[in-house]
Amino acid sequence: MNRLPACCAPLQNHWPLPRPIPGAVLVSCAFDPARLGNDDFDRANIERTASLQRSVAKRQAEYLAGRVCARAALQQLDGREYVPGTHEDRSPLWPAGISGSITHGKGWAAAVVAHQTACRGLGLDQESLLSDERATRLAREILTEAELQRMDPQHTGLVVTLTFSLKESLFKALYPIVLQRFYFEHAEVLEWSADGHARLRLLTDLSPQWHHGRELEAQFCLQGEQLLSLVAV
Template identity: 30%
Template sequence: MAPTAAAPTPPWARPPEGLALARAQARNEDLTLLQSLLPAQVLAAQAWIDDRTDWPGQCEAERIRMARATPARRAEHAAGRWCARQALHALADRLDPPAPDGSPVAPPGPSAGSADTPHRSRPPSAVRDDEGAAWARQWRSVTDLPAAADRQPLWPAGCRGSIAHDAGLALAVVADARGCAALGVDVERRDRLLDPDRLSALILTPSERLAHDALAEPAARALRLLQTWCAKEAVFKAWHPATGRWLEPRDIELCQWPQTSAGTFIARLPATASGQPLAGRLAWNARRCVALVHRAARTGA
């Protein structure tokens, strides 16, 4: 009997080759940028904007708000909100882990659970965190994340968060507000079309201008300018929601830069905004630059 020929592997099941493999490797490298910056208290979610058109969990209110936006803007917004929901769910699971069977934790009070709505009980040795458990239930049920008048997302009670996107990648970061005083993130593509003269006049302080102009290579100056914009965006996204104060780019002065492709920057803020510098972290590769600002909440005050 002649051997039966194996069925051909469908295209979607084949490992990527050539340009597809290079694209997959580049995407993986880009996704690791944010992960390299995250402190233990912060959780993140990321998504490629062009991978889908219908994002699971998108509510009707969000569709209505974005109905008049361009298709590209609607895609960025939907991807960013999807990332926010995923990050909130992960944070909820950290504060209040689901049972192996998926049943929710027993809420506080004598009436927790019934024959129709079973709840798992906490282990006797577990430290009760009823406030965290209540927040976790709210975060798991979030379907809409509207924006304030200044376009900053309105996060649910008990958490801090930030969303960013460029032309292809969306990301969101969240943290328990009890341990986080400020949180901001930004991502920028290195091939983004910029007017260097206009941008430098908009964002650079006099001392930043001196440091920028001292760089000999045009490519180094272009990278420094993009890093400055990315870092200042992350600083603004962290500081404005936490304080309610507005900051212009030149109100923020970067006085320390990372010396490698991932490291710390220090942002000095005006006296009216903060008495202390704000630290952040930058990471970049050949395609993207990501900045994250996280300030832990002071304890024992």
């Protein structure tokens, strides 16, 4: 029997983003690494690998919370009992025919899943809002020259955090499809609006279908000092 780990708050089955994705399910939970119990992995019936056993409590708790959310999302999607394993590149190993994504940040984890007939790829990412000072230091590592020129200096922290998160979500959505790594300089955020809509463009060729100039829609929301973004293909 699967029980909720002591480090996890009750699961939430909700859609915090502005626009639902037909056929997709999102489950989240708050978690506290300080409450991680020695038997939490056993309680949840989730394997604690050798590398996880060597990890600090924060890493163990965020992994556990993310997998608990992923299993619950899959159960709601089609009733299956499945905990995603981990590829050698550390990405989640989803069942055949399933697209999914897991994210975890400061005390919060979430997973989104869908059948590939509904979504070929899903990328979900959560980030803590950067201060304007830190965002200014990091901007040139994350933003292209065009993005830097378009950036409103009055919202540096939000723009840099949002750009980082959207590009992370884009990578998570496309990597399982193209099986090719790409980086911050290989995509740009063309526009975003306060209602949570954003649009991105690829700046590199990843495959014949996913080529330089291909544009994708994205969405995001703010939850206090946390930003959540999603790219669905």
